[in-house]
Amino acid sequence: MEHTLVLIKPDVVKMNSIGVILSEYEKAGLKIEALKMLKMTKELAAKHYAEHIGKPYYAKLVDFMISGPLVALVLSGENAINEVRKINGATNPVNAEPNTIRAKFATDSTLNAVHASDCIENARREINLFFLADELMYNL
């Protein structure tokens, strides 16, 4: 059983499609273990996207991520980290498999609808950036 952090990015919130995205994960058998809406700050973006600081797209990415509210959630399930990344699809929607969230909702490589952790260490780190221990409906 793994836990992973998902962000439903500001583009999806503006499209009024939070529920559709949550349904995709629930239909796949993943369980929602924590959930909140918030506005990302530049400081939180720098922590969450630390490995991307200095990349040519970093400023555009941060401007997008702080452009409006987003939804943060923790999902659990068997192989949840890879399962969620499969449901999300490739970073650039041009490369995303049909029926993935990014194929259906992403605009480009930056405005790409969703985030999901890429490994166990990053999942733990990212979950702790967005949630306090008593906001998680399971024991880490």
Ligand code: CDP
């Ligand atoms: O989100 P994912 O793990 O699929 O991709 P990443 O390579 O870890 O990049 C993190 C985020 O940076 C992406 O989801 C995009 O929003 C953004 N990005 C971008 O704006 N332009 C790129 N060429 C690559 C990533």
Ligand code: MG
């Ligand atoms: Mg990534």
